[in-house]
Amino acid sequence: NIQEKKEIAKMIDFNEEPLYPTAGVVTRRNPVIQTSGPVFELKLNITDSEVVMLADTAQWESSAVILRSTTVLAFRPAWKERPLSCNLNNAEVFSCVLGKEEETALSIIDPVTINLEIWGRGEVVPASKGLLDVNEDTDVERIADIQLQQLNIRLSYHDAIMFRHILNSLPKQAQEALAGSAETRVEDANLQLEHPANVRSQIEQLASLGFSKQDCLKALQNSGNQLDDAALWLTQNASPQRTPSPTKSKPSEIEMFLGNTAVSFSSIQLKTSCVNLVVIDDCKDADCPLLELSLASLHLKQKYDRCGSLFSTISSSYYNRALSAWEPCVEPWQCAVDWTSTKLGSSGTRNTINIKSVDVVNINITSAMLELYRVVRANWGEDYYNQSTDEPLYNIPQTPPAFRRRTPFVPFALHNTTGCTLMFHTQVIATDNRKDRRNRDQSSSLQDQEEVKDWKKVENGETAPFMFANRGKQRHQNTHQHQLHQVIVRVDGWREVKPVSVDKVG
Numbered sequence: 001n002i003q004e005k006k007e008i009a010k011m012i013d014f015n016e017e018p019l020y021p022t023a024g025v026v027t028r029r030n031p032v033i034q035t036s037g038p039v040f041e042l043k044l045n046i047t048d049s050e051v052v053m054l055a056d057t058a059q060w061e062s063s064a065v066i067l068r069s070t071t072v073l074a075f076r077p078a079w080k081e082r083p084l085s086c087n088l089n090n091a092e093v094f095s096c097v098l099g100k101e102e103e104t105a106l107s108i109i110d111p112v113t114i115n116l117e118i119w120g121r122g123e124v125v126p127a128s129k130g131l132l133d134v135n136e137d138t139d140v141e142r143i144a145d146i147q148l149q150q151l152n153i154r155l156s157y158h159d160a161i162m163f164r165h166i167l168n169s170l171p172k173q174a175q176e177a178l179a180g181s182a183e184t185r186v187e188d189a190n191l192q193l194e195h196p197a198n199v200r201s202q203i204e205q206l207a208s209l210g211f212s213k214q215d216c217l218k219a220l221q222n223s224g225n226q227l228d229d230a231a232l233w234l235t236q237n238a239s240p241q242r243t244p245s246p247t248k249s250k251p252s253e254i255e256m257f258l259g260n261t262a263v264s265f266s267s268i269q270l271k272t273s274c275v276n277l278v279v280i281d282d283c284k285d286a287d288c289p290l291l292e293l294s295l296a297s298l299h300l301k302q303k304y305d306r307c308g309s310l311f312s313t314i315s316s317s318y319y320n321r322a323l324s325a326w327e328p329c330v331e332p333w334q335c336a337v338d339w340t341s342t343k344l345g346s347s348g349t350r351n352t353i354n355i356k357s358v359d360v361v362n363i364n365i366t367s368a369m370l371e372l373y374r375v376v377r378a379n380w381g382e383d384y385y386n387q388s389t390d391e392p393l394y395n396i397p398q399t400p401p402a403f404r405r406r407t408p409f410v411p412f413a414l415h416n417t418t419g420c421t422l423m424f425h426t427q428v429i430a431t432d433n434r435k436d437r438r439n440r441d442q443s444s445s446l447q448d449q450e451e452v453k454d455w456k457k458v459e460n461g462e463t464a465p466f467m468f469a470n471r472g473k474q475r476h477q478n479t480h481q482h483q484l485h486q487v488i489v490r491v492d493g494w495r496e497v498k499p500v501s502v503d504k505v506g
Contacts (some may be wrong), residue, residue: 004380007079011305019324019490038430039076039077039078039079039299040076040077040078041075042073042074042075042076043072043073043074043075044071044072044073044074044075045070045071045072046070046071046072046073046200047070048068048070049068049069049070050066050067050068051066051067051069052064052065052066052502053065053066053166054098054166055162055165055166055169056165056169057169057173058084060098060099061097061098061099061100062098062164063096063097063098063109063162064095064096064097064098065093065094065095065162065166066093066094066095066096066101067091067092067093068090068091068092068094069087069088069089069090069092070089070090071087071088071089072086072087072089073086073088073319075086075263076464077262077263080120081119081120082117082118082119082265083118083142083263084116084117084118085116085118086115086116086117086118087113087114087115087116088113088114088115088116088455090111090112091109091111091112091113091114092109092110092111092112093107093108093109094105094106094107094108094109095108095158095159095162101326106154106156106159106475107154107475108153108154108155108159109151109152109154110151110152110153110154112148112149112150112151112152113148113149114147114148115146115147115148116144116145116146117144117145117266118142118143118144118145118263119142119143119145120141120142120143120265128335131361132472134185139298140262141266142256142263142265142266142489143265143266143267143268144257144265144267144268144269145269145271146268146269146270146271147271147272148272149272149273150273150274150275151272151274151275151276152276152278152359153275153276153277153278154278154280154475155277155278155279155280156279156280156281156282156475157280157281157282157283157380157383158282158283162385168344185269188346199217199220199225202216202220202225202227202230203216203217203220205227206219206220206230206231206234208235209231209240210240210241211234211238211240211241212241214233215238216234218238219231219233219234219237219238236397240289253432253478255304255305266303266304267301267303267304268298268300268301268302269300269301270298270300270301271298271299271300272298273296273297273298273327274294274296274297274416275294275295275298276292276293276294277292277293277294278291278292278294279291279292280475281376281379283376283379283383283384284379284382285382286379287475288319288321289319289326290319290372290376291317291318291319291329292316292317292318292326293313293314293315293316294314294315294316294317295312295313296312296313296314296315296332297311297312297313298310298311299311299312300312303442305341306339306340306341306351307338307340307341308338308339309336309337309338309339310334310336310337311335311336311337312334313332313333313334313335314330314332314333314334314335315328315330315331315332315333316328316329316330317329318369318372320368320369320372321372321504322368324503325473327364327366327368327369328364329345329363329364329365329369330361330362330363330364331361331362331363331364333357333359333360333361333362334357334358334359335353335355335356335357335359336355336357337354337355337356338353338354338358339351339352339353339354340352378446386395411473412465412466412467412468412502413463413464413465413466414458414463414464414466414487414489415462415463416458416459416460416461416462416463416464417460417461418460418491419460420460420491420492421454421457421458421459421460421491421492422457422458422489422490422491422492423456423457423458423489423490423492424455424456424458424464424466424487424488424489424490425454425455425487425488426466426468426485426486426487426488427486427488427499428468428482428483428484428486429483429486430482430483430484431482431483431484448467455490468485483503484499484501484503485501485502485503486498486499486500486501486502487500487502
């Protein structure tokens with residue numbers, strides 16, 4: 001007996017748990033999944049890619065919007081916790097004229113690095129379902145996480161007009177590209193024109209049974225337009241069309257974006273240190289910032305069921321053109337916003353928005369801001385409708401602003417009425433509260449200008465336009481820095497005068 005027990009013990013593998021059948025229900029264990037080898041992963045490295053959207057495909061030198069970036073994409077369908085990750089390095093969006101990109105490029109979104117990752121994890125303590133736990137796949141609730149540093153957006157009047165024109169032209173382009181799909185509709189139209197109304201009514205009745213209209217017409221021809229005989233002929237000689245049955249979702253199933261795919265996710269969240277939106281007025285004879293909206297420490301989350309939340313510190317400023325300086329419109333205000341969407345019966349929803357904050361909202365309204373609003377509203381309206389003040393108010397625009405070219409904006413001009421020839425040059429210096437710093441900057445700037453000798457000559461009675469800075473791709477980037485724009489004038493036979501600031505009116 002002892003020897004038989006030893007032989008039985010040798011036959012038992014203690015590393016594998018045995019199954020224990022009972023008199024009633026058979027208890028089973030979950031199979032242990034052992035992966036061998038690496039998990040499938042697809043990596044794409046796209047260097048210096050460009051996505052171009054044209055405002056008008058019929059023009060060679062059309063305005064365009066270009067998205068340029070270097071993309072690294074990783075796709076892992078077998079890894080449920082992290083199936084997709086995408087990295088956009090130095091992604092930027094800018095507008096330009098095709099063929100003259102270097103001369104006309106204007107930044108809309110400054111270069112920024114964006115990280116997108118779809119990740120998730122299962123339940124920390126999964127609910128026990130007894131025997132239903134056997135061989136059950138655990139779903140992972142995933143989140144599309146977007147993280148980036150400071151995001152700077154510059155949107156001007158001409159940019160908005162161009163985007164509107166692009167969006168209006170997209171349906172027309174798609175319709176022309178899909179023109180071949182209209183052939184099936186032509187066949188149905190020919191079918192309606194070839195037969196009288198009573199035959200078309202019988203075809204509709206037979207087609208409601210699930211058969212095609214061509215089979216229904218053939219059945220009526222073989223049965224002498226007898227409806228009952230045609231229906232019997234269809235059941236014997238034709239097969240009904242298969243219609244996809246609506247799938248019934250489980251009550252516990254969570255609706256997701258991109259459902260039934262390897263990269264499905266239930267919510268989107270965005271985290272960034274700051275988002276700056278600068279609205280630029282480049283309408284008619286202007287090219288200066290208008291309004292700035294800032295969202296600091298932004299955390300945005302949106303779920304598939306239309307519920308979401310936002311946490312941020314909001315502030316806004318407007319640009320006082322008379323003083324060439326930013327003035328606060330909305331003081332920094334920390335708040336939390338959440339919204340929900342609730343279904344009411346079979347049809348209809350109720351949307352709710354809640355705003356919570358412990359800070360006081362300080363809004364500054366000045367006469368300069370109201371005057372700026374009046375001027376900008378009048379200029380934009382006249383330019384968009386291409387009308388003057390003496391024409392009707394609701395005139396249809398003759399020439400769409402999207403086809404107009406941007407003219408270089410030269411904000412300053414010097415008119416010589418001294419009676420003699422003069423020379424001038426410009427300089428830009430940074431201001432500081434300390435006098436020694438200011439004097440040191442002025443002296444160094446004057447020495448640099450004297451060494452460069454970039455003097456411009458203006459004869460008596462002439463007008464010379466000038467700018468302080470060359471045109472750059474990133475517009476109005478240094479408007480928040482306190483700088484002095486000065487003009488230094490020299491008349492023949494005289495010493496040059498002290499620098500004259502042109503930042504403030506008067």
